[in-house]
Amino acid sequence: MFNWFKAIKELPALLRANGILGMNARNYAVIARHNSRRLYPLVDDKVKTKDLAVKFGVNTPDLIGVIEHQYQVADVLKMVKNHSEFVVKPAHGSGGKGVMVIKNYADNQFTLASGRIIGYNELYQHISNILSGLYSLGGQYDSALIEEMVHFSDVFKDYSYHGVPDVRVIVYQGYPIMAMTRLATQESGGRANLHQGAVGVGLDIKTGKTKLAVQHNLPIEIHPDTKAELRKIEVPLWREHLLIAAKAYEMTGLGYFGADIVLDARKGPMMLELNARPGLAIQIANGEGLKQAIKKVDKYYPKNLSPEERVAYVLG
Amino acid sequence: MNKIKQFKKVKFNALIKKFRSVRFVLSILLVLSLIYTGISAYYKVKYWGFSISPKQNTNVWAIEAHVNFIADGSPIEVNLAIPSKNKGFKILEENIIANGYKTQKSADKITFTARNMIGEQDLYYKIMVFDNTNGKDKLKDEAPKAPKKPNLDETTLAQAQQILSLSEQIDGNDAIEKLIVMFNQEPLDPALKSYLPVQYTPKQKLEIMQQLLSIKGISTRISRGLKLEEGQKITPDLMLEAYIDKAWHIYDPDTGIRGLPDNFLLFQRGGKSLLDVIGGEDSSIKFSLQKSITSTMNLASRRAKLLRKAGLYNFSIYNLPLSSQNSLKWLSVFPIAILFVVLLRNVIGVRTMGTFTPMLIAMSFVQTGFWAGLVCFSFIVSLGLLIRFVMSKLNLLLVPRISAVVIFVILIITALTFLGYNLNIKIAQASVYFPIIITAWVIERASIIWEEDGAKNAWSELSNSLLVGIIVYFVISNDYVQHWMFVFNEINLVILFIVMLLGTYTGYRLTELKRFAPLVKRK
Numbered sequence: 001m002f003n004w005f006k007a008i009k010e011l012p013a014l015l016r017a018n019g020i021l022g023m024n025a026r027n028y029a030v031i032a033r034h035n036s037r038r039l040y041p042l043v044d045d046k047v048k049t050k051d052l053a054v055k056f057g058v059n060t061p062d063l064i065g066v067i068e069h070q071y072q073v074a075d076v077l078k079m080v081k082n083h084s085e086f087v088v089k090p091a092h093g094s095g096g097k098g099v100m101v102i103k104n105y106a107d108n109q110f111t112l113a114s115g116r117i118i119g120y121n122e123l124y125q126h127i128s129n130i131l132s133g134l135y136s137l138g139g140q141y142d143s144a145l146i147e148e149m150v151h152f153s154d155v156f157k158d159y160s161y162h163g164v165p166d167v168r169v170i171v172y173q174g175y176p177i178m179a180m181t182r183l184a185t186q187e188s189g190g191r192a193n194l195h196q197g198a199v200g201v202g203l204d205i206k207t208g209k210t211k212l213a214v215q216h217n218l219p220i221e222i223h224p225d226t227k228a229e230l231r232k233i234e235v236p237l238w239r240e241h242l243l244i245a246a247k248a249y250e251m252t253g254l255g256y257f258g259a260d261i262v263l264d265a266r267k268g269p270m271m272l273e274l275n276a277r278p279g280l281a282i283q284i285a286n287g288e289g290l291k292q293a294i295k296k297v298d299k300y301y302p303k304n305l306s307p308e309e310r311v312a313y314v315l316g
Numbered sequence: 317m318n319k320i321k322q323f324k325k326v327k328f329n330a331l332i333k334k335f336r337s338v339r340f341v342l343s344i345l346l347v348l349s350l351i352y353t354g355i356s357a358y359y360k361v362k363y364w365g366f367s368i369s370p371k372q373n374t375n376v377w378a379i380e381a382h383v384n385f386i387a388d389g390s391p392i393e394v395n396l397a398i399p400s401k402n403k404g405f406k407i408l409e410e411n412i413i414a415n416g417y418k419t420q421k422s423a424d425k426i427t428f429t430a431r432n433m434i435g436e437q438d439l440y441y442k443i444m445v446f447d448n449t450n451g452k453d454k455l456k457d458e459a460p461k462a463p464k465k466p467n468l469d470e471t472t473l474a475q476a477q478q479i480l481s482l483s484e485q486i487d488g489n490d491a492i493e494k495l496i497v498m499f500n501q502e503p504l505d506p507a508l509k510s511y512l513p514v515q516y517t518p519k520q521k522l523e524i525m526q527q528l529l530s531i532k533g534i535s536t537r538i539s540r541g542l543k544l545e546e547g548q549k550i551t552p553d554l555m556l557e558a559y560i561d562k563a564w565h566i567y568d569p570d571t572g573i574r575g576l577p578d579n580f581l582l583f584q585r586g587g588k589s590l591l592d593v594i595g596g597e598d599s600s601i602k603f604s605l606q607k608s609i610t611s612t613m614n615l616a617s618r619r620a621k622l623l624r625k626a627g628l629y630n631f632s633i634y635n636l637p638l639s640s641q642n643s644l645k646w647l648s649v650f651p652i653a654i655l656f657v658v659l660l661r662n663v664i665g666v667r668t669m670g671t672f673t674p675m676l677i678a679m680s681f682v683q684t685g686f687w688a689g690l691v692c693f694s695f696i697v698s699l700g701l702l703i704r705f706v707m708s709k710l711n712l713l714l715v716p717r718i719s720a721v722v723i724f725v726i727l728i729i730t731a732l733t734f735l736g737y738n739l740n741i742k743i744a745q746a747s748v749y750f751p752i753i754i755t756a757w758v759i760e761r762a763s764i765i766w767e768e769d770g771a772k773n774a775w776s777e778l779s780n781s782l783l784v785g786i787i788v789y790f791v792i793s794n795d796y797v798q799h800w801m802f803v804f805n806e807i808n809l810v811i812l813f814i815v816m817l818l819g820t821y822t823g824y825r826l827t828e829l830k831r832f833a834p835l836v837k838r839k
Contacts, residue, residue: 025824
């Protein structure tokens, strides 16, 4: 049993000494101060993020089309006419909710990533649901994005129970300061949420290699389902990963954000989405506090560098 | 873009300093508001007579005696006994409505006189009394003469003696209590039953008791008064008084308990009659009683006027119409509920469904009562979830789906209220007080979390929300909290600054200590 009395007495000082960022401090001292609210739409709306990424030369899955109104839903077949594979996702979704991956489209039949085959009606229904705000934050009307499917590199193949992990990089003042990848497990139901039992792997910001792997807050050595050795993870093209994250700073103007990056087998790292309020679980995966890293950036890191220079500075 | 870059230049530590200055300003405002609240509360207590305890709020009664009779044209004289020199209750306001009558008040009665009145007559005597506590059992009055021995024939006297000796064996503190208990036994002792007439009124019962007690040499008399119970038109309640140890003691003729009961107003003592009407017939008297909700406020306005501090009072919320005051009273509980929600979320770190959902659950619990609310809410949400699961198979769009849930909630509430009424289940009737839209959203959110993150998460969020709701309920349903938040409504200002200060709290949440504890151990 967790000893609350002892925890209240001793832990706050210890956590502070370790530079652990709490939720209140994140919201008040980091997000509210560094992320101007008017910039939020740039990252909350995936269409806008994508437009910006293209403008700044950041690699991202190509946009096939956007469906904004119910009457346009019927146009979806015209849009994907020349695509045998594509992804449908809500522009304002979060945490992968409402994402439908179609890995094969032929003869009016759509094969989902899970292997299930659906017809046009079900696709139509799904897009309608997206538009009505089923997956958007706060249930507001949303638009549906149709984009190119990512062909995931098989670096993570042995490390994930279902789905393909992405790399989350936390960027503060343009400097990538912390990174992790989340590996789904059977227990987490194929989802990448740490509190549901997914494995969090902290990645060394200089090398992209495993720093620490945790499940349920405890360090582990092997993936519980695939039995792969977790300390052997090394993300290829690490510099490119960091560069995408660093460029997003100029792109959005946000002082603090998380960038989710996937590795495409052919096109290399691609920016999937940005998050202006990234969660704090990354600290547990890294066994390290974010505040520490933030203070270091404030104190020592040079200002007014280009993204390339910043990444070079981080890589040392 | 330039502006943003400039903004970014401000360093983390410098920012922390800046927040400290915000905190400093807010702290000063908090201290100022505390001082203001203190002064204002002192003023209200001292000059307006607002009480610190909520109890006195409830003890002011408006009592109306309504005398009705048919005048026959001859000169009329009506004598009405009134409460007098009563230490148990203090008369605040007295009001006589008798059109065309001359009234004259003496220590214990009012005399109405008139000539040339014909037809139905209505006389009203209204008083407002409030409990001024002490002085309950000290009923001083002149000593009675030794009671006359009743003139009874021998067999009756023997019967009476038998009853009295039987009553000695009953549990009780004294002879009077023992006898009263005997009179109220079910079934009656056969000896007593044969002594009593077949049918008798409460007054006749008391008179027989008096007769019996007089045999023992105890002086007694019948008094009339009112049990203070709201709303009813009632006839006066009778009490038995006995002169023991050189003082009159009052006994409840139903229980035998000695002493004036709480909330009992003695109207008339001794054998004198309550109402005498000369020059009229078919006379009757009815009482109506009403407990005044904002009575301390009424008291306060009177006190304020007496002390010539009425100006400020007239300009305060306590001079608004009662209905507005009652709404404000309800509103002024919200800030403390909000404070608790903020504390539980930002300092403790409880995850709940929606920010203020728990607060609204608590609000409806106040209307329904705790257990009724809890049972009803759980039932509505469980049934709603069941229906929602069936509905999720239909793949409806968001707005129509949530609308359907709203309608289902209304139907469930209607059914519960109907069944509750017809089967006389009080708990089920309470369901009508639940906020429909909020309940529907709770169901919708719970079912979405259930589908996406599993039953465990859904139940934990549901139970967290309910738990926070219950905590908030116990805070806002507290009499003292309700009373203070309204009567000393400056507290709202203090709460405002506390909430704003909590907005600058950057420390760890309690639940985060557990979450991040492993990070420390590893070091």
